[in-house]
């Protein structure tokens with residue numbers, strides 16, 4: 187059976203700083219959301235799987251989200267980690283429409 191998802195409005199694109207993260211709570215799910223210089227938006231789990239670093243306090247380099255604690259990197263599109271010993275994180279589809287940012291997350 188396919189997982190059910192919901193699409194949620196987060197904020198306006200202008201409310202996301204370039205290269206820095208912002209934390210959101212979507213239905214009890216902590217998200218870290220980033221905006222690239224090119225206007226692409228990435229939404230991933232808010233907690234690093236290494237030692238629970240707050241990813242929203244990290245930064246975006248290219249399409250890589252850098253954890254603020256030990257600088258492990260996560261792909262903003264897939265959530266894959268650059269360290270073999272650490273599993274990846276969940277990455278969520280985003281969309282910008284008329285200057286508004288939406289994210290699609292699973293429904294619990």
Ligand code: FES
Pocket residue numbers: 234235236237238239253254255256257258
């Ligand atoms: S807590 Fe994120 S890299 Fe260590």
